[in-house]
Amino acid sequence: MPVITLPAAQVAAGAGHLPPVCPRHGEPATEQRSIKLISKPPAWAAIFILGGGILYLIIVLALRKTVKAPAWPWCATCSAQRKKLLAIGLPLLAVGLLLVFGAIAMNSDASAVLALLGIVVLLAGTIVAARGGQLPVTGALVSGDGQYVEVKQGSDRFLMALNRGRTRV
Numbered sequence: 001m002p003v004i005t006l007p008a009a010q011v012a013a014g015a016g017h018l019p020p021v022c023p024r025h026g027e028p029a030t031e032q033r034s035i036k037l038i039s040k041p042p043a044w045a046a047i048f049i050l051g052g053g054i055l056y057l058i059i060v061l062a063l064r065k066t067v068k069a070p071a072w073p074w075c076a077t078c079s080a081q082r083k084k085l086l087a088i089g090l091p092l093l094a095v096g097l098l099l100v101f102g103a104i105a106m107n108s109d110a111s112a113v114l115a116l117l118g119i120v121v122l123l124a125g126t127i128v129a130a131r132g133g134q135l136p137v138t139g140a141l142v143s144g145d146g147q148y149v150e151v152k153q154g155s156d157r158f159l160m161a162l163n164r165g166r167t168r169v
């Protein structure tokens with residue numbers, strides 16, 4: 001799977017500036033979605049976790065580069081993946097919450113174990129549901145300098161379509 005690198009300006013230009021092919025899965029786009037793409041925090045930012053979650057969050061948000069993609073190619077596999085992850089993640093969240101509240105309501109010796117189990121299920125549900133977000137499904141990230149949009153596990157078919165478009169112009 002090739003790494004796809006697109007100039008941020010091309011992505012932000014919207015409809016007609018990207019081939020109608022999903023960059024992640026290589027399938028024909030079923031729709032063009034408006035998605036706010038973001039950059040990953042640099043590795044050194046992790047040191048600020050020691051200073052507390054809020055400080056880390058401020059640093060990450062301050063450094064974050066965003067590219068607004070008004071017409072990102074979105075395919076049937078994107079939709080299926082999102083649906084599947086949400087169908088697993090959201091019920092897990094609900095079960096986790098039930099376990100935590102059930103443990104509090106029960107107020108017995110088993111409560112601590114039940115609450116712990118609930119928190120674990122809650123965390124698992126959050127992780128799965130978060131992966132079903134539009135952004136993780138696209139697999140696209142903005143580069144640290146904000147100049148490019150990268151799809152690490154891109155599709156050959158998208159690259160081919162992109163190159164065809166370039167030679168034609």
Ligand SMILES: [Zn+2]
Nearest residue numbers: 022025075078
């Ligand atoms: Zn796709």
